[in-house]
Amino acid sequence: MKLHYSRNLNPRVAVAVARHLDAPVEYIRTSPMGPDREAFRAINPNTLVPVLVEADRTLWETDAIACRLAALCDPGFWPADRQAEVLMWVSWSAHHFIPAGGTFYFENIIRPQFLDRPADAAALAEADSGFRRYGGILDDILAGRSWLVGDRPTYADFRVASALPFAEQALLPVSGFRHILAWHDRLNRIDAWRAPFDGLD
Template sequence: MTTGGSGMKLYYFETINGKKACAVAKYLESPVEYVRIDLSKGEHKAPDFLAVNPNGKIPALEDGDVRLWESNAIMCHLARKAKSELWPTDPAKQIEVLKWLSWNSEHFTRQAGTLYFNYLVKPKFGLGVPDEKATEEAIGLARQFAAVLDRALEGRTFLLGDHLTVADFAVSVTLPYAEAIRLPIEGFDNIARWQSLLDEIPAWREPFPSLQAAAA
Protein backbone atom coordinates (compact mmCIF):
# COMPACT_ATOMS: atom_id res chain seq x y z
CA MET A 1 0.00 0.00 0.00
CA THR A 2 2.91 2.37 0.61
CA THR A 3 6.30 3.10 -0.87
CA GLY A 4 9.12 5.34 0.28
CA GLY A 5 9.73 6.63 3.78
CA SER A 6 9.85 10.13 5.19
CA GLY A 7 7.98 12.57 7.36
CA MET A 8 5.52 13.21 4.54
CA LYS A 9 2.77 10.91 3.36
CA LEU A 10 0.98 11.50 0.07
CA TYR A 11 -2.34 9.69 -0.24
CA TYR A 12 -3.38 9.12 -3.85
CA PHE A 13 -5.31 7.08 -6.36
CA GLU A 14 -5.02 7.03 -10.15
CA THR A 15 -7.38 9.93 -10.87
CA ILE A 16 -6.80 13.36 -12.37
CA ASN A 17 -6.46 15.08 -8.98
CA GLY A 18 -4.19 12.32 -7.76
CA LYS A 19 -2.14 12.78 -10.90
CA LYS A 20 -1.50 16.46 -10.20
CA ALA A 21 -0.16 15.83 -6.71
CA CYS A 22 1.91 12.77 -7.67
CA ALA A 23 3.36 14.44 -10.77
CA VAL A 24 4.60 17.43 -8.79
CA ALA A 25 5.99 15.21 -6.03
CA LYS A 26 7.81 13.10 -8.61
CA TYR A 27 9.04 16.12 -10.58
CA LEU A 28 10.46 17.69 -7.42
CA GLU A 29 11.76 14.35 -6.12
CA SER A 30 9.91 15.18 -2.92
CA PRO A 31 10.70 12.80 -0.04
CA VAL A 32 7.16 11.54 0.30
CA GLU A 33 5.81 8.16 1.29
CA TYR A 34 3.15 7.28 -1.27
CA VAL A 35 0.03 5.71 0.22
CA ARG A 36 -2.41 4.34 -2.35
CA ILE A 37 -6.05 4.69 -1.32
CA ASP A 38 -8.09 2.27 -3.41
CA LEU A 39 -11.37 4.02 -4.13
CA SER A 40 -12.86 0.87 -5.62
CA LYS A 41 -12.48 -0.83 -2.21
CA GLY A 42 -13.87 2.12 -0.27
CA GLU A 43 -10.56 2.84 1.47
CA HIS A 44 -11.33 6.58 1.27
CA LYS A 45 -14.16 5.98 3.76
CA ALA A 46 -11.98 4.25 6.35
CA PRO A 47 -11.71 6.06 9.73
CA ASP A 48 -7.91 6.29 9.50
CA PHE A 49 -8.11 8.11 6.18
CA LEU A 50 -11.03 10.30 7.23
CA ALA A 51 -8.85 11.46 10.11
CA VAL A 52 -6.48 12.86 7.48
CA ASN A 53 -9.10 14.15 5.06
CA PRO A 54 -12.65 14.33 6.47
CA ASN A 55 -13.92 14.92 2.92
CA GLY A 56 -13.05 11.32 2.10
CA LYS A 57 -11.28 12.27 -1.11
CA ILE A 58 -7.80 11.99 -2.55
CA PRO A 59 -5.21 13.36 -2.73
CA ALA A 60 -4.24 14.28 0.80
CA LEU A 61 -0.90 15.05 2.39
CA GLU A 62 0.49 14.65 5.88
CA ASP A 63 3.60 16.67 6.63
CA GLY A 64 4.31 16.52 10.35
CA ASP A 65 1.40 18.30 12.01
CA VAL A 66 0.18 19.69 8.68
CA ARG A 67 -2.68 17.87 7.01
CA LEU A 68 -3.61 19.14 3.59
CA TRP A 69 -6.30 18.20 1.17
CA GLU A 70 -7.07 19.64 -2.29
CA SER A 71 -4.58 18.87 -5.04
CA ASN A 72 -3.80 22.53 -5.79
CA ALA A 73 -2.83 23.24 -2.18
CA ILE A 74 -0.71 20.09 -2.06
CA MET A 75 1.15 21.03 -5.24
CA CYS A 76 1.87 24.52 -3.93
CA HIS A 77 3.00 23.19 -0.54
CA LEU A 78 5.41 20.67 -2.09
CA ALA A 79 6.84 23.28 -4.46
CA ARG A 80 7.26 25.91 -1.74
CA LYS A 81 8.87 23.39 0.59
CA ALA A 82 11.31 22.38 -2.15
CA LYS A 83 12.05 26.07 -2.86
CA SER A 84 11.07 25.39 -6.46
CA GLU A 85 9.90 28.01 -8.91
CA LEU A 86 6.94 25.75 -9.62
CA TRP A 87 5.61 28.03 -6.87
CA PRO A 88 7.22 31.38 -7.80
CA THR A 89 8.97 33.54 -5.23
CA ASP A 90 7.71 36.70 -6.93
CA PRO A 91 4.41 37.69 -5.20
CA ALA A 92 2.95 39.01 -8.47
CA LYS A 93 3.61 35.67 -10.14
CA GLN A 94 2.10 33.85 -7.16
CA ILE A 95 -1.12 35.78 -7.78
CA GLU A 96 -0.92 34.82 -11.46
CA VAL A 97 -0.61 31.17 -10.48
CA LEU A 98 -3.61 31.52 -8.16
CA LYS A 99 -5.58 33.10 -11.00
CA TRP A 100 -4.98 30.10 -13.23
CA LEU A 101 -5.67 27.58 -10.48
CA SER A 102 -8.98 29.29 -9.69
CA TRP A 103 -9.94 29.70 -13.35
CA ASN A 104 -9.18 26.06 -14.00
CA SER A 105 -11.21 24.79 -11.04
CA GLU A 106 -14.20 26.96 -11.91
CA HIS A 107 -14.09 26.74 -15.69
CA PHE A 108 -11.82 24.54 -17.82
CA THR A 109 -11.26 21.43 -15.71
CA ARG A 110 -14.67 21.84 -14.15
CA GLN A 111 -16.16 21.08 -17.56
CA ALA A 112 -13.47 18.59 -18.60
CA GLY A 113 -13.96 16.85 -15.26
CA THR A 114 -17.63 16.31 -16.07
CA LEU A 115 -16.57 14.59 -19.29
CA TYR A 116 -13.89 12.58 -17.47
CA PHE A 117 -16.45 11.40 -14.92
CA ASN A 118 -19.05 10.45 -17.49
CA TYR A 119 -16.83 8.78 -20.06
CA LEU A 120 -14.11 7.20 -17.90
CA VAL A 121 -15.15 6.99 -14.24
CA LYS A 122 -18.73 5.84 -14.76
CA PRO A 123 -17.80 2.85 -16.96
CA LYS A 124 -14.87 1.89 -14.73
CA PHE A 125 -16.93 1.78 -11.54
CA GLY A 126 -20.22 0.60 -13.06
CA LEU A 127 -22.04 3.87 -12.34
CA GLY A 128 -24.31 3.79 -15.37
CA VAL A 129 -24.32 5.48 -18.76
CA PRO A 130 -23.09 9.01 -19.48
CA ASP A 131 -25.53 11.81 -18.73
CA GLU A 132 -26.25 13.10 -22.24
CA LYS A 133 -27.49 16.53 -21.15
CA ALA A 134 -24.52 17.09 -18.79
CA THR A 135 -21.93 16.01 -21.36
CA GLU A 136 -23.44 18.11 -24.14
CA GLU A 137 -23.33 21.20 -21.95
CA ALA A 138 -19.80 20.42 -20.73
CA ILE A 139 -18.50 19.97 -24.28
CA GLY A 140 -19.82 23.38 -25.31
CA LEU A 141 -18.40 25.16 -22.26
CA ALA A 142 -15.10 23.29 -22.45
CA ARG A 143 -14.60 24.51 -26.00
CA GLN A 144 -15.40 28.07 -24.93
CA PHE A 145 -12.77 27.94 -22.17
CA ALA A 146 -10.27 26.09 -24.36
CA ALA A 147 -10.37 29.13 -26.66
CA VAL A 148 -9.47 31.36 -23.69
CA LEU A 149 -6.59 29.06 -22.78
CA ASP A 150 -5.33 28.91 -26.35
CA ARG A 151 -5.24 32.71 -26.62
CA ALA A 152 -3.41 32.97 -23.28
CA LEU A 153 -0.70 30.60 -24.52
CA GLU A 154 -0.06 32.65 -27.67
CA GLY A 155 3.64 33.57 -27.69
CA ARG A 156 4.24 31.80 -24.35
CA THR A 157 6.04 28.56 -23.61
CA PHE A 158 4.06 27.97 -20.42
CA LEU A 159 1.14 29.73 -18.74
CA LEU A 160 3.36 32.22 -16.90
CA GLY A 161 5.78 32.67 -19.76
CA ASP A 162 9.07 30.85 -20.03
CA HIS A 163 8.92 28.84 -16.87
CA LEU A 164 6.92 25.89 -15.68
CA THR A 165 4.67 26.30 -12.62
CA VAL A 166 2.05 24.28 -10.78
CA ALA A 167 -0.51 26.11 -12.93
CA ASP A 168 0.66 24.16 -15.97
CA PHE A 169 0.27 20.86 -14.14
CA ALA A 170 -3.22 21.82 -12.98
CA VAL A 171 -4.69 23.22 -16.18
CA SER A 172 -3.32 20.46 -18.42
CA VAL A 173 -4.41 17.52 -16.26
CA THR A 174 -7.24 16.31 -18.51
CA LEU A 175 -5.44 16.80 -21.85
CA PRO A 176 -3.92 13.29 -21.96
CA TYR A 177 -7.49 11.92 -21.86
CA ALA A 178 -8.88 14.34 -24.45
CA GLU A 179 -9.85 11.75 -27.05
CA ALA A 180 -11.39 9.32 -24.56
CA ILE A 181 -13.45 12.01 -22.84
CA ARG A 182 -14.35 13.90 -26.04
CA LEU A 183 -12.66 17.07 -24.82
CA PRO A 184 -13.03 19.57 -27.70
CA ILE A 185 -9.49 20.90 -28.16
CA GLU A 186 -9.12 20.24 -31.87
CA GLY A 187 -7.78 23.22 -33.81
CA PHE A 188 -6.21 24.93 -30.80
CA ASP A 189 -2.61 24.92 -31.93
CA ASN A 190 -1.18 26.68 -28.87
CA ILE A 191 -2.74 24.09 -26.57
CA ALA A 192 -1.35 21.29 -28.73
CA ARG A 193 2.15 22.77 -28.65
CA TRP A 194 1.98 23.28 -24.88
CA GLN A 195 0.71 19.75 -24.34
CA SER A 196 3.60 18.37 -26.39
CA LEU A 197 6.09 20.21 -24.16
CA LEU A 198 4.48 18.86 -21.01
CA ASP A 199 4.45 15.34 -22.44
CA GLU A 200 8.25 15.52 -22.59
CA ILE A 201 8.38 15.68 -18.77
CA PRO A 202 8.81 12.14 -17.39
CA ALA A 203 6.99 12.94 -14.13
CA TRP A 204 3.98 14.13 -16.11
CA ARG A 205 3.90 11.13 -18.44
CA GLU A 206 4.19 8.62 -15.59
CA PRO A 207 3.26 10.35 -12.32
CA PHE A 208 2.15 7.41 -10.22
CA PRO A 209 4.39 4.98 -8.34
CA SER A 210 4.13 1.47 -9.71
CA LEU A 211 1.52 -0.73 -8.09
CA GLN A 212 4.25 -3.23 -7.31
CA ALA A 213 6.23 -0.60 -5.40
CA ALA A 214 3.11 0.71 -3.71
CA ALA A 215 2.33 -2.76 -2.40
CA ALA A 216 5.82 -3.22 -0.95
Protein backbone atom coordinates in the same frame (compact mmCIF):
# COMPACT_ATOMS: atom_id res chain seq x y z
CA MET B 1 6.08 12.82 4.56
CA LYS B 2 3.45 10.57 3.08
CA LEU B 3 1.37 11.30 0.00
CA HIS B 4 -1.85 9.31 -0.21
CA TYR B 5 -3.03 9.04 -3.78
CA SER B 6 -5.14 7.18 -6.30
CA ARG B 7 -4.87 7.14 -10.09
CA ASN B 8 -7.70 9.60 -10.65
CA LEU B 9 -7.56 13.11 -12.09
CA ASN B 10 -6.66 15.29 -9.09
CA PRO B 11 -4.38 12.81 -7.31
CA ARG B 12 -2.55 12.39 -10.61
CA VAL B 13 -1.68 16.09 -10.52
CA ALA B 14 -0.42 15.85 -6.92
CA VAL B 15 1.79 12.85 -7.72
CA ALA B 16 3.11 14.56 -10.86
CA VAL B 17 4.02 17.65 -8.81
CA ALA B 18 5.75 15.61 -6.11
CA ARG B 19 7.77 13.60 -8.61
CA HIS B 20 8.64 16.67 -10.71
CA LEU B 21 9.94 18.41 -7.60
CA ASP B 22 11.67 15.25 -6.37
CA ALA B 23 9.83 15.75 -3.10
CA PRO B 24 10.87 13.52 -0.18
CA VAL B 25 7.54 11.76 0.12
CA GLU B 26 6.44 8.18 0.55
CA TYR B 27 3.73 7.37 -1.98
CA ILE B 28 0.81 5.41 -0.55
CA ARG B 29 -1.90 4.25 -2.90
CA THR B 30 -5.14 4.59 -0.98
CA SER B 31 -8.81 3.76 -1.46
CA PRO B 32 -10.41 6.22 0.96
CA MET B 33 -13.94 5.03 0.17
CA GLY B 34 -12.97 1.41 0.84
CA PRO B 35 -13.13 -0.68 4.02
CA ASP B 36 -10.73 1.64 5.86
CA ARG B 37 -12.87 4.70 5.21
CA GLU B 38 -13.51 5.53 8.86
CA ALA B 39 -9.83 5.26 9.76
CA PHE B 40 -8.93 7.44 6.78
CA ARG B 41 -11.42 10.08 7.97
CA ALA B 42 -8.92 11.03 10.69
CA ILE B 43 -6.51 12.07 7.92
CA ASN B 44 -9.08 13.76 5.69
CA PRO B 45 -12.67 14.16 6.88
CA ASN B 46 -13.73 14.42 3.23
CA THR B 47 -12.44 10.84 2.73
CA LEU B 48 -10.81 11.83 -0.55
CA VAL B 49 -7.28 11.81 -1.92
CA PRO B 50 -4.75 13.28 -2.37
CA VAL B 51 -3.62 13.92 1.18
CA LEU B 52 -0.15 14.97 2.32
CA VAL B 53 0.77 13.87 5.85
CA GLU B 54 3.68 15.76 7.30
CA ALA B 55 4.64 15.17 10.93
CA ASP B 56 1.59 16.13 12.98
CA ARG B 57 -0.37 17.91 10.24
CA THR B 58 -2.19 16.96 7.10
CA LEU B 59 -3.00 18.85 3.94
CA TRP B 60 -5.76 17.81 1.61
CA GLU B 61 -6.63 19.33 -1.76
CA THR B 62 -4.23 19.15 -4.68
CA ASP B 63 -3.51 22.88 -4.87
CA ALA B 64 -2.55 23.15 -1.20
CA ILE B 65 -0.29 20.11 -1.51
CA ALA B 66 1.40 21.57 -4.59
CA CYS B 67 1.94 24.90 -2.83
CA ARG B 68 3.54 23.18 0.17
CA LEU B 69 5.80 20.95 -1.89
CA ALA B 70 6.93 23.86 -4.05
CA ALA B 71 7.81 25.84 -0.92
CA LEU B 72 9.86 22.92 0.37
CA CYS B 73 11.55 21.78 -2.83
CA ASP B 74 11.48 24.43 -5.58
CA PRO B 75 9.91 27.84 -4.87
CA GLY B 76 10.21 28.68 -8.57
CA PHE B 77 7.48 26.15 -9.31
CA TRP B 78 5.08 28.52 -7.48
CA PRO B 79 7.09 31.75 -7.74
CA ALA B 80 6.46 34.32 -5.03
CA ASP B 81 6.92 37.25 -7.39
CA ARG B 82 4.19 35.89 -9.69
CA GLN B 83 2.02 34.24 -7.08
CA ALA B 84 -1.09 36.16 -8.10
CA GLU B 85 -0.75 34.97 -11.71
CA VAL B 86 -0.41 31.35 -10.63
CA LEU B 87 -3.43 31.75 -8.39
CA MET B 88 -5.36 33.33 -11.25
CA TRP B 89 -4.79 30.23 -13.38
CA VAL B 90 -5.56 27.88 -10.48
CA SER B 91 -8.83 29.71 -9.90
CA TRP B 92 -9.67 29.94 -13.61
CA SER B 93 -9.11 26.26 -14.11
CA ALA B 94 -11.11 25.33 -11.01
CA HIS B 95 -14.11 27.45 -11.98
CA HIS B 96 -14.10 27.14 -15.76
CA PHE B 97 -11.75 24.81 -17.62
CA ILE B 98 -11.55 21.80 -15.31
CA PRO B 99 -15.31 21.55 -14.66
CA ALA B 100 -15.84 21.19 -18.40
CA GLY B 101 -12.99 18.73 -18.86
CA GLY B 102 -13.93 16.95 -15.64
CA THR B 103 -17.42 16.29 -16.94
CA PHE B 104 -16.00 14.47 -19.96
CA TYR B 105 -13.69 12.58 -17.60
CA PHE B 106 -16.55 11.54 -15.33
CA GLU B 107 -19.12 10.73 -17.99
CA ASN B 108 -16.81 8.85 -20.35
CA ILE B 109 -14.33 7.22 -17.97
CA ILE B 110 -15.65 7.05 -14.40
CA ARG B 111 -19.32 6.43 -15.09
CA PRO B 112 -18.73 3.38 -17.35
CA GLN B 113 -16.42 1.85 -14.74
CA PHE B 114 -18.54 2.29 -11.65
CA LEU B 115 -22.11 3.19 -12.60
CA ASP B 116 -24.53 1.05 -14.53
CA ARG B 117 -26.09 3.81 -16.61
CA PRO B 118 -25.18 5.64 -19.81
CA ALA B 119 -23.39 8.96 -20.03
CA ASP B 120 -25.51 12.03 -19.39
CA ALA B 121 -25.92 13.56 -22.85
CA ALA B 122 -27.16 16.90 -21.50
CA ALA B 123 -24.19 17.20 -19.14
CA LEU B 124 -21.80 16.40 -21.98
CA ALA B 125 -23.42 18.97 -24.26
CA GLU B 126 -23.05 21.67 -21.60
CA ALA B 127 -19.46 20.60 -20.94
CA ASP B 128 -18.70 20.67 -24.65
CA SER B 129 -19.88 24.28 -24.85
CA GLY B 130 -17.81 25.27 -21.82
CA PHE B 131 -14.70 23.42 -22.96
CA ARG B 132 -14.80 25.03 -26.39
CA ARG B 133 -15.39 28.49 -24.92
CA TYR B 134 -12.60 28.36 -22.36
CA GLY B 135 -10.38 26.24 -24.56
CA GLY B 136 -10.54 29.02 -27.13
CA ILE B 137 -9.39 31.54 -24.54
CA LEU B 138 -6.54 29.31 -23.42
CA ASP B 139 -5.52 28.52 -26.98
CA ASP B 140 -5.32 32.20 -27.87
CA ILE B 141 -3.16 32.96 -24.85
CA LEU B 142 -0.84 30.03 -25.56
CA ALA B 143 -0.32 31.29 -29.10
CA GLY B 144 2.04 33.88 -27.65
CA ARG B 145 3.86 31.97 -24.95
CA SER B 146 5.36 28.58 -24.13
CA TRP B 147 4.18 28.46 -20.51
CA LEU B 148 1.36 30.14 -18.66
CA VAL B 149 3.51 32.04 -16.16
CA GLY B 150 7.07 33.04 -16.96
CA ASP B 151 9.60 31.13 -19.03
CA ARG B 152 9.43 27.74 -17.30
CA PRO B 153 6.73 25.30 -16.25
CA THR B 154 4.97 26.24 -13.03
CA TYR B 155 2.08 24.81 -11.11
CA ALA B 156 -0.22 26.91 -13.28
CA ASP B 157 0.61 24.63 -16.22
CA PHE B 158 0.15 21.42 -14.24
CA ARG B 159 -3.17 22.55 -12.83
CA VAL B 160 -4.75 23.90 -16.00
CA ALA B 161 -3.69 20.77 -17.92
CA SER B 162 -5.24 18.41 -15.35
CA ALA B 163 -7.72 16.75 -17.71
CA LEU B 164 -5.54 16.66 -20.82
CA PRO B 165 -3.75 13.36 -20.07
CA PHE B 166 -7.20 11.74 -20.29
CA ALA B 167 -8.18 13.55 -23.50
CA GLU B 168 -8.42 10.51 -25.77
CA GLN B 169 -10.27 8.23 -23.37
CA ALA B 170 -12.55 11.02 -22.12
CA LEU B 171 -13.30 12.21 -25.67
CA LEU B 172 -12.25 15.76 -24.91
CA PRO B 173 -12.84 18.03 -27.94
CA VAL B 174 -9.22 19.20 -28.17
CA SER B 175 -8.50 18.60 -31.84
CA GLY B 176 -9.03 22.20 -32.96
CA PHE B 177 -6.81 23.77 -30.31
CA ARG B 178 -3.34 23.53 -31.81
CA HIS B 179 -1.65 25.77 -29.25
CA ILE B 180 -3.10 23.78 -26.35
CA LEU B 181 -1.94 20.56 -27.99
CA ALA B 182 1.57 21.97 -28.55
CA TRP B 183 1.70 23.17 -24.93
CA HIS B 184 0.65 19.76 -23.67
CA ASP B 185 3.29 18.17 -25.89
CA ARG B 186 5.83 20.34 -24.06
CA LEU B 187 4.44 19.20 -20.71
CA ASN B 188 4.68 15.59 -21.85
CA ARG B 189 8.43 16.00 -22.23
CA ILE B 190 8.50 16.20 -18.43
CA ASP B 191 8.72 12.60 -17.23
CA ALA B 192 6.80 13.30 -14.03
CA TRP B 193 3.89 14.75 -15.97
CA ARG B 194 3.82 12.18 -18.74
CA ALA B 195 4.05 9.12 -16.46
CA PRO B 196 3.59 10.13 -12.80
CA PHE B 197 2.76 6.61 -11.64
CA ASP B 198 5.76 4.84 -13.18
CA GLY B 199 7.26 2.56 -10.55
CA LEU B 200 4.40 3.11 -8.09
CA ASP B 201 1.64 0.69 -7.10
